[in-house]
Amino acid sequence: xxxxxxxxxxxxxxxxxxxxxxxxxxxxxxxxxxxxxxxxxxxxxxxxxxxxxxxxxxxxxxxxxxxxxxxxxxxxxxxxxxxxxxxxxxxxxxxxxxxxxxxxxxxxxxxxxxxxxxxxxxxxxxxxxxxxxxxxxxxxxxxxxxxxxxxxxxxxxxxxxxxxxxxxxxxxxxxxxxxxx
Amino acid sequence: xxxxxxxxxxxxxxxxxxxxxxxxxxxxxxxxxxxxxxxxxxxxxxxxxxxxxxxxxxxxxxxxxxxxxxxxxxxxxxxxxxxxxxxxxxxxxxxxxxxxxxxxxxxxxxxxxxxxxxxxxxxxxxxxxxxxxxxxxxxxxxxxxxxxxxxxxxxxxxxxxxxxxxxxxxxxxxxxxxxxxxxxxxxxxxxxxxxxxxxxxxxxxxxxxxxxxxxxxxxxxxxxxxxxxxxxxxxxxxxxxxxxxxxxxxxxxxxxxxxxxxxxxxxxxxxxxxxxxxxxxxxxxxxxxxxxxxxxxxxxxxxxxxxxxxxxxxxxxxxxxxxxxxxxxxxxxxxxxxxxxxxxxxxxxxxxxxxxxxxxxxxxxxxxxxxxxxxxxxxxxxxxxxxxxxxxxxxxxxx
Numbered sequence: 365x366x367x368x369x370x371x372x373x374x375x376x377x378x379x380x381x382x383x384x385x386x387x388x389x390x391x392x393x394x395x396x397x398x399x400x401x402x403x404x405x406x407x408x409x410x411x412x413x414x415x416x417x418x419x420x421x422x423x424x425x426x427x428x429x430x431x432x433x434x435x436x437x438x439x440x441x442x443x444x445x446x447x448x449x450x451x452x453x454x455x456x457x458x459x460x461x462x463x464x465x466x467x468x469x470x471x472x473x474x475x476x477x478x479x480x481x482x483x484x485x486x487x488x489x490x491x492x493x494x495x496x497x498x499x500x501x502x503x504x505x506x507x508x509x510x511x512x513x514x515x516x517x518x519x520x521x522x523x524x525x526x527x528x529x530x531x532x533x534x535x536x537x538x539x540x541x542x543x544x545x
Numbered sequence: 546x547x548x549x550x551x552x553x554x555x556x557x558x559x560x561x562x563x564x565x566x567x568x569x570x571x572x573x574x575x576x577x578x579x580x581x582x583x584x585x586x587x588x589x590x591x592x593x594x595x596x597x598x599x600x601x602x603x604x605x606x607x608x609x610x611x612x613x614x615x616x617x618x619x620x621x622x623x624x625x626x627x628x629x630x631x632x633x634x635x636x637x638x639x640x641x642x643x644x645x646x647x648x649x650x651x652x653x654x655x656x657x658x659x660x661x662x663x664x665x666x667x668x669x670x671x672x673x674x675x676x677x678x679x680x681x682x683x684x685x686x687x688x689x690x691x692x693x694x695x696x697x698x699x700x701x702x703x704x705x706x707x708x709x710x711x712x713x714x715x716x717x718x719x720x721x722x723x724x725x726x727x728x729x730x731x732x733x734x735x736x737x738x739x740x741x742x743x744x745x746x747x748x749x750x751x752x753x754x755x756x757x758x759x760x761x762x763x764x765x766x767x768x769x770x771x772x773x774x775x776x777x778x779x780x781x782x783x784x785x786x787x788x789x790x791x792x793x794x795x796x797x798x799x800x801x802x803x804x805x806x807x808x809x810x811x812x813x814x815x816x817x818x819x820x821x822x823x824x825x826x827x828x829x830x831x832x833x834x835x836x837x838x839x840x841x842x843x844x845x846x847x848x849x850x851x852x853x854x855x856x857x858x859x860x861x862x863x864x865x866x867x868x869x870x871x872x873x874x875x876x877x878x879x880x881x882x883x884x885x886x887x888x889x890x891x892x893x894x895x896x897x898x899x900x901x902x903x904x905x906x907x908x909x910x911x912x913x914x915x916x917x918x919x920x921x922x923x924x925x926x927x928x929x930x931x932x933x934x935x936x937x938x939x940x941x942x943x944x
Contacts, residue, residue: 386606390599395591408598412605419606445937482586492941501587504569507562515934522562529561 382422385432386415393440396502400495406447414440434509437499441513448491485535493528500525650915723810723864724803726780726871730790731798736770736879739763742793743772746875749789750776755870770879775872783871790875795892797878806867813864817857824850 393414398407417439418425418432425435486494499505499513511521568580734742743762750757755778762772778786787799827850831843 382606386603390602391594392588394594394599395588399587399591404592404595408595408602411594411598412602415602415606442937445940448940449936478582479586479589482583483590486587486590490941495941497587500565500569501584502591504584506570507566525565526562529565 382419382432385418385436389433389436390415392502392504393436396437396498397440397444399498399502400444401447406444406451410440410443410447413443430512431509433503434505434512437503437505437509438513438515441495441499481536481539482532484539485532488535488538489528489531493531496521496524496528497532647915650918722805723807723868725806725867726783727802727804727873728783728787728871729798729800729874729876730787730796731876731878732790732793733795733797733878733880736764736768738794739770739772739877739879742877743774745793746774746776746790746877749786749793750774750778750873753782753786753789754779755782755786755873758872764879772877772879774875774877776875777870777872780869780871783873786873794877806864810861810864810868813857813861817854817861820850820854820857824854 390411394407394411397410398404401407401410414436418436425432430438486497489497496510496514499510503509503513505513507522507525508518510525511518514521514524516524564574564576565580567574568577569584732742732746740762743760747757747760755776757774757776759775760772761774762770764770783801787801791799824847827843827847831840831847834840834843
């Protein structure tokens with residue numbers, strides 16, 4: 365269990381449980397970072413940085429304006445973009461994890477096929493489009509939270525997300541047409 | 546590849562986003578299952594988090610103070626990673642040092658501003674006291690002269706009036722001697738109080754049986770005002786008058802002088818007595834005169850004797866007046882910072898108010914000096930933030 369050792373422990377604990385946030389979000393933040401950056405070391409850097417920054421700022425958070433999860437992903441996003449700036453290279457998606465193990469063979473085969481299609485479609489998006497899709501699904505953020513993370517309005521975030529999902533749909537359809545052909 | 550049954554409506558349908566929001570929130574609806582499948586597909590693409598890293602991060606967050614001493618997978622991280630960590634950790638001290646520098650600058654500005662003001666107010670009592678002490682030691686001989694009287698037994702009852710002995714004569718006064726008293730008093734007040742103080746002086750002098758011989762009041766807006774009153778009070782009431790005047794306001798300086806005029810007094814008295822005696826002798830001689838020539842001669846001498854008596858009486862009256870009344874010169878100075886007058890609650894409150902006013906003024910000036918710097922700093926910070934944000938967004942633009 366994470367210990368809140370600051371003097372305002374009770375106040376912070378009343379606001380939100382950092383321990384719960386960590387348990388719920390660490391895999392998601394890592395998944396977002398590794399999907400965006402493409403390598404494990406950088407993703408671990410970003411994940412650690414995000415949690416430690418939020419941990420240090422936990423007593424100063426204005427939870428009336430933002431949720432801890434949205435703040436966490438905002439920090440992670442900034443750190444990831446800084447890493448991208450530093451590297452100036454295109455991220456590559458890593459190998460697919462063995463998540464389907466234990467499922468029925470037919471289901472597993474269908475699942476692998478579908479995910480391969482989605483992977484290809486996702487790779488066909490621009491980095492900006494891909495990033496908002498990753499934020500949405502890894503972060504499980506509402507559009508309002510997405511707007512906070514991206515420092516834009518909720519409407520603008522919804523528009524961008526809609527555009528990115530439309531492109532993803534097109535990419536999936538394109539992949540399907542290629543398969544049929 | 547498999548064709549993905551993409552959830553949602555037609556491309557461009559705004560309801561797609563609402564469906565997605567509902568699906569991710571766990572609400573069942575059209576396409577909810579498909580959206581959740583898509584979410585699962587995307588999330589599953591990310592390799593799972595390394596358990597060793599997760600455990601190390603959990604430990605570090607549990608004991609952030611020992612973060613540097615933790616043995617974890619990050620120990621073997623590249624130097625660039627360590628540098629970034631250090632920059633993060635060094636951010637707080639940097640902010641602290643920035644705040645400290647700002648506070649120090651404000652303090653220096655405040656000291657520079659308050660110092661001269663405090664110095665002037667603390668030096669004022671010294672400079673004010675010095676003239677007073679010098680005048681006291683000099684005896685104020687250049688000041689007005691007054692006169693006090695010998696004991697009643699030797700007082701001649703003359704036309705000049707009764708000379709009352711001073712109840713508290715000036716230093717060196719002797720009850721056996723006829724002495725001339727004088728005093729000078731300097732009162733301090735604010736420039737706005739000069740007229741009020743001058744009026745107060747007049748009231749007190751008249752109440753004590755004296756009169757104002759001359760008065761000059763200079764009141765000018767925005768300048769140091771002053772008033773000078775030359776008054777005459779009965780010698781016997783000089784001390785009481787000075788005490789009453791001292792209650793009007795802070796006394797910056799007070800001098801009392803004394804001059805022995807016993808010889809002049811005695812001389813005038815003897816001259817008068819001689820003239821009176823001569824006239825009496827002439828009158829007696831006239832009573833015994835038998836010849837016309839003797840009578841006419843005595844009449845002529847009586848006329849001369851009458852003139853001599855008038856002159857002697859006038860001279861004696863003048864000396865007696867000097868003894869009976871003390872001349873007092875009262876100066877009222879209207880200064881921005883009146884000093885002296887001892888300690889009192891009212892004066893303490895006044896001084897406290899002045900200190901607070903000066904401190905407030907210093908703070909305002911300090912803030913006024915810092916405000917442009919703060920605005921520039923704020924503008925720079927906002928610009929840097931905007932540039933950093935733009936740079937981050939550009940990092941996405943390459944995709």
